[in-house]
Amino acid sequence: MDYYDNEDNENLEIMLLLEAMNAKYGYDFRNYAKASIKRRIRHRMSIAGIKKITEVIERVIYDREFFIELLGDFSISTTEMFRDPSFFQALRKSIFPALQHLPFIKIWVAGCSTGEEVYSIAIMLKEENLSDKTMIYATDYSDKSLSAAKEGVFSIKSVKQYASNYNDAGGIQSFSNYFTAKGDVAVIDKSLRHNVVFSIHNLASDGVFGEMNIILCRNVLIYFNRELQNKVFDLFTKSLEEGGFLCLGSKETIRLSPFSGNYDEVLNDEKIYKRNTRPVSYSQKIDNNPVVTPEFVTKGGELIRAMKSKIEELDCLISGVQGKGGV
Amino acid sequence: MRRYEAVVIGASAGGLDALKTLLTHLPNDFSLPIAVVLHLHRNTKGELINVLQKGTRLNVNYAQDKKRIQKGYLYIAPPDYHLLIEDDKTLSLSVDEPVNYSRPSIDVLFESASDAFREHVIGIILTGANRDGSMGLKRIKERGGTAIVENPQSAEYSEMPLAAIAETQSDYILDVDEIARKIYELLGGEKCKTF
Numbered sequence: 372m373d374y375y376d377n378e379d380n381e382n383l384e385i386m387l388l389l390e391a392m393n394a395k396y397g398y399d400f401r402n403y404a405k406a407s408i409k410r411r412i413r414h415r416m417s418i419a420g421i422k423k424i425t426e427v428i429e430r431v432i433y434d435r436e437f438f439i440e441l442l443g444d445f446s447i448s449t450t451e452m453f454r455d456p457s458f459f460q461a462l463r464k465s466i467f468p469a470l471q472h473l474p475f476i477k478i479w480v481a482g483c484s485t486g487e488e489v490y491s492i493a494i495m496l497k498e499e500n501l502s503d504k505t506m507i508y509a510t511d512y513s514d515k516s517l518s519a520a521k522e523g524v525f526s527i528k529s530v531k532q533y534a535s536n537y538n539d540a541g542g543i544q545s546f547s548n549y550f551t552a553k554g555d556v557a558v559i560d561k562s563l564r565h566n567v568v569f570s571i572h573n574l575a576s577d578g579v580f581g582e583m584n585i586i587l588c589r590n591v592l593i594y595f596n597r598e599l600q601n602k603v604f605d606l607f608t609k610s611l612e613e614g615g616f617l618c619l620g621s622k623e624t625i626r627l628s629p630f631s632g633n634y635d636e637v638l639n640d641e642k643i644y645k646r647n648t649r650p651v652s653y654s655q656k657i658d659n660n661p662v663v664t665p666e667f668v669t670k671g672g673e674l675i676r677a678m679k680s681k682i683e684e685l686d687c688l689i690s691g692v693q694g695k696g697g698v
Numbered sequence: 699m700r701r702y703e704a705v706v707i708g709a710s711a712g713g714l715d716a717l718k719t720l721l722t723h724l725p726n727d728f729s730l731p732i733a734v735v736l737h738l739h740r741n742t743k744g745e746l747i748n749v750l751q752k753g754t755r756l757n758v759n760y761a762q763d764k765k766r767i768q769k770g771y772l773y774i775a776p777p778d779y780h781l782l783i784e785d786d787k788t789l790s791l792s793v794d795e796p797v798n799y800s801r802p803s804i805d806v807l808f809e810s811a812s813d814a815f816r817e818h819v820i821g822i823i824l825t826g827a828n829r830d831g832s833m834g835l836k837r838i839k840e841r842g843g844t845a846i847v848e849n850p851q852s853a854e855y856s857e858m859p860l861a862a863i864a865e866t867q868s869d870y871i872l873d874v875d876e877i878a879r880k881i882y883e884l885l886g887g888e889k890c891k892t893f
Binding site for chain 1: 762763764776779782783784785790791792793794795796806809810813814
């Protein structure tokens with residue numbers, strides 16, 4: 372019977388640890404799926420030589436550095452550029468054309484981690500000549516991940532894998548054109564970042580983002596429990612334009628949530644759903660923190676305007692050069 | 699007689715054949731939920747499900763995130779995702795880093811299963827050419843669960859069974875068809891049908 376007692380104590384300790392992380396630092400993992408969280412806590416314990424979760428709680432409260440390490444463990448998830456090539460192909464072939472007519476396209480990559488999918492989308496937008504009128508909002512709760520995303524530095528080995536994904540996804544360029552090799556790493560072409568705004572946003576606690584045409588959130592919801600999943604679906608539904616597209620990971624679905632009726636099937640195999648005009652019938656007591664939208668979106672708009680004037684300048688320059696019989 | 703709630707199985711190289719053999723030898727009235735990590739190529743599609751479905755009455759499916767595990771079902775970890783079992787007996791998927799160079803990893807499934815079921819789970823390691831699963835099986839055993847390993851001498855690849863045996867005192871080391879009989883016996887099926 373010892374097992375039961377130990378087990379219950381451990382679950383109690385985990386609950387207290389997550390409470391402490393939320394109360395002290397405002398990072399709310401209380402509604403994350405527990406099995407993965409447990410693995411990550413144990414991983415940190417074995418590195419730090421800690422035997423009991425109770426000690427982890429103490430370290431988290433009194434040792435900020437330790438907390439940051441643990442937070443880093445919690446935010447580890449792996450992703451690739453063009454992971455699930457058929458999904459990106461579908462995005463390019465079926466979804467982008469549907470947005471072509473819009474004067475402005477807004478894409479939110481929620482839980483962007485280290486930016487692999489952000490750049491995948493940026494590359495496709497460029498190739499489809501949509502970059503100039505598109506803004507990508509890339510958000511994550513981890514500033515460490517966001518910094519890495521902004522850097523856009525990848526190992527040569529992973530870029531090789533990404534290249535094969537890119538080709539399978541219907542890429543039309545030589546993938547290496549988007550990188551500069553520096554030793555054993557490859558740095559992403561900086562121009563791909565021009566229409567990307569990186570920002571801290573925590574899906575577990577932060578609010579709505581306005582009027583998105585595409586929300587991409589892949590392999591993030593699997594880490595949440597049902598309750599948090601529903602809360603996030605509510606957030607997405609409020610943040611999407613009517614007719615906007617919600618893209619989930621290949622093992623995620625909106626069909627088991629109360630928001631199922633608000634989305635039409637576009638490509639079920641690829642988990643791409645279209646927000647229909649039906650009003651949301653599901654109501655839940657959700658205490659969304661103050662909306663992040665206005666300032667952030669304005670920032671995006673300013674960037675787009677700045678970009679446009681840059682492009683016009685360049686056009687002038689180019690035509691000037693051409694006028695003088697240049698290249 | 700101990701009450702079992704689930705069976706977890708890990709298999710790698712040669713694992714598909716071993717798993718088919720195991721399933722065809724299970725009695726018709728076997729209904730405990732089974733969760734399986736079979737190391738697969740990441741582009742594996744649905745054929746695997748059909749192949750396995752042919753040999754069993756259990757409903758064979760790729761595991762779906764957040765689904766409650768049920769009697770009469772066999773859940774396969776989808777390619778390129780870890781499969782975990784939560785304490786509330788629902789399934790979780792993750793894209794955490796590979797463990798033992800593997801995703802899905804047997805250790806990840808087994809460790810979560812030992813948390814969720816404690817002594818009420820049977821862990822089985824079948825053929826394979828790596829060491830995944832040995833730590834997970836050890837954990838199942840430590841929590842009072844039952845550990846079964848395929849006989850390395852008859853397994854198509856012996857490395858994985860040998861690693862598991864080296865890591866933990868397994869309860870049974872058996873050929874695949876005998877494993878099926880042993881499970882039935884553990885569940886109290888003394889009438890022991892002809893399989």
